[in-house]
Amino acid sequence: MAKKEFKSQIKKALDDPLLRNALGRFGETYPQSRENIFEGVSFPELREKMKAVKIEALSQIDELAAGFKEQAEARGAVVFPAKTGEEALQYIWELAQKHRVKTIVKSKSMASEEIHLNKFLIDRGVEVVETDLGEWIIQQAGQKPSHMVMPAIHMSKEQVAELFTKSLGKEVPAEIPKLVKVARGELRRKFLAAEMGISGANIAVAETGTMVIFTNEGNGRLTATLPPIHVVLVGYEKLVPRFSDIDNVAQLLPRSATAQNITSYITMITGAVPTYQRETGELGKKELHIILLDNGRFDLAKDSVFREAYQCLRCGACLNVCPAYQLVGGHVYGHIYCGGIGSILTAFFHSYSDADNLQSLCMQCRRCVETCPGGIDIPKLVFELRRRLTEKRNLPFTQRFIFQQVLSNRRRFHSALRIAVKVQSPLTKGTPYIRHLPLLFSPLTEFRSLPALARKPFRDCFKEMEQKVKKPKGDIAFFAGCMIDFVYPEIGEAVVQFLNKKGFKAVFPEEQNCCGAPAAYSGDLETGKELARQNIEAFFSTEVKYIVSACPTCTDFLAKKYAEMFPDEPEWREKAEAIAKKTIDFVKLASILGTGKQTKPRGKKKGQVTYHTSCHLKRTMEIYDEPRKVLKEAGFDVIEMKETDNCCGLAGSYAVKFPEISAPILERKLNNIEETGVDLVAVDCPGCLLQLRGGLDKRNSRIKAKHTAQILAEGRA
Amino acid sequence: MNRKLWNQFKERVLNLSGEVLYAEDKKEVGELISRLISQYPNPMVGVAVSPLIEESGVVELVEKSGGIIDRISGGEPVREFKIGISEMDLGIAQTGSLVQDATDLGKRLVSMLPEIHIALLRGENIVPCLQDALDHFYRKGIPPGYIAFISGPSRTADIERVLTIGVHGPERLVVIVLNERGEGTKRGKKRV
Known part of the structure; x- marks a missing residue:
């Protein structure tokens, strides 16, 4: 689908109040219901076990398939391994012809949607009826599912009643129990x-x-029991070695999918069971056919990175917590399979190009990683998919030019920024914000002001800073990152002041450049690597105990991603690992060094603060308690906001590509902040800060957003 | 019957919008069934025969209380009926589930077709968790052809996310637990 069409689909979904409302309410209640339902059960333990079972199954997939076939056939089933969707379709069609099948009842199956089974059979004159209520509704409406578990979540009872009235030719009232009865x-x-x-x-x-x-x-159960022929379409990824492994899935699947302890029915079928034969009027053996579907699954299994997707249980928990999916739903964020994991499955079961729009909606907030019962690092897979897609089709010209010609040449990049400072004044009108951008760029400033570039970058400010340290305990190197260097130099100054207070001198290696995350997250790993090399060189020779960064995305990149970037270059890898060992995020360092008594005026409370938990801080570095501890030590009451670890909606360049999705995510965040009644919000990521400040400015809010480093620095006075 | 398991089982079934009744002998089972049948005007009742069903005289009772009996034994055309009665093999305390080897067609039909399903369960057959039920059916390494786990009535939230009971399966699930030895409950203790 072309980008333009995709954009208009996004608009359509966002403009649909019913869908927005239903998805929004579900997104709000699901996390709590899920937490409740896992109470008293160790999710991490179950997940580890599940992951181990899936990895074991993957390593012996051929043996398991052969074993399954042998056992099921010994019990009277027929097992057909289908290499492609086409083979599966043909098999079912021949079977239907042989038994002169006119009507088929179906129980929801993603694999059947994947191979477009309904259309195939209907085109050949067979009546195919979806029997899951939601699926039946959208089948009659001629639509696609808007949600994986609740396919008709986008429709009101009035719309369903209208639909039933029309297709059944009799008046059906818009009352849910009656609608359900009619369907029954x-x-x-x-x-x-x-x-x-x-x-x-x-x-x-x-x-x-x-x-x-x-x-x-x-x-x-009815699908499996009433008709004399039962066809089961099942992907190879559903194979587990042992009967006892069922327990593990049963513990995780209903809890993850719908926050239920257990579904109303669990049906276990082993071979052909007795059935009523309509022709003879006697009891006979069921015709049970099991189709084991490959259709790209073996390629997925062989892929060194994407094989992780094999651990997917198809529960949809990742979608239930995905900020983008909660806004646009499955019509937009789905080909057949939805969301981030859907983009990976789509790439293998359908094609890379079908997966392209899907992957672009992932904000890399890592929310899904916390909930996935299969232990899949979905954002990591999307990151890799993005890289491979970029390899195939190149980035758009301007982005490519910025990454490859400007960013990776530090001098050129920095002089461009210095020029930009001079030309931005008509837009800032003397304030520190850009509130409106002309024409093409206007969506960027519709819902939040953008910060102006700082008049003097941090690297210049640093030179003028006097570092008064009485008995220096040593040096700590500061990695500024683009945001602090060129937009928020005052955060850098606050960091330096804090380090000085703690008895450390800050050093600032001049040759440091952008960390490389923006390029790499956009799929341009080469530029990412080039920037990594520059930064590794800049910091490798500094003799410091710590390299501190006050931007979690940069910190994560230096501490985790650099070393992974050079699998085949041991020299760089070694250097990257040395850098990684020293790299620490500011707030973690602050909690180690302690803010304690020095920053706290005697016995007096500093007031209240609420804290926005940045995605990369919590979910890649597992820093959660530290900022709260540091702020409490500094004399603040920390008032927790609702959904503190929900993404702010910036997600790097995401807000530029999809401002229409970024905006409502920010709205929700700002509402949660306002609900606390506090007039100060602390945050540790300059990106989040940009987003929050811009949104608060647009609202004319009295609430101030500040980086924790600034709050700590001010606290000293 | 283990009192802790019984209490947990009962609570779970109620949480799932199921109903639980308690009986201390087969006569009481019969009375409870009669009372349930008489709530409906001459209902068609499907019965999957099992030892407990026979010993409790369910068939006669159903006829006496105005029900029209249909012994489900397969080999007959599938018919619609209002109430289904069958015996379950196990109960699971942790989930409030009923478990049954339902390879027999009749057993399957009485729990999936009617609007009301009355499930008989011996109290001593309540096990702590799902894994116990899996172990039970896997004892010989060969699971039966069709194992049914039933947890509460049939449900959907497909229209406007509103939980609605009774879609394709029963809208009413009544579990009658028979605790013949009277152990583990307050009533039982009084008798000792």
């Missing part, structure tokens, strides 16, 4: 008439040939 009656007739039932399965057990299906409505 209509679908029951289909169940009793259908010659074939098609379903998916959530688990396939190799040692026994058992298939396990989780449902709430009970349509899965």
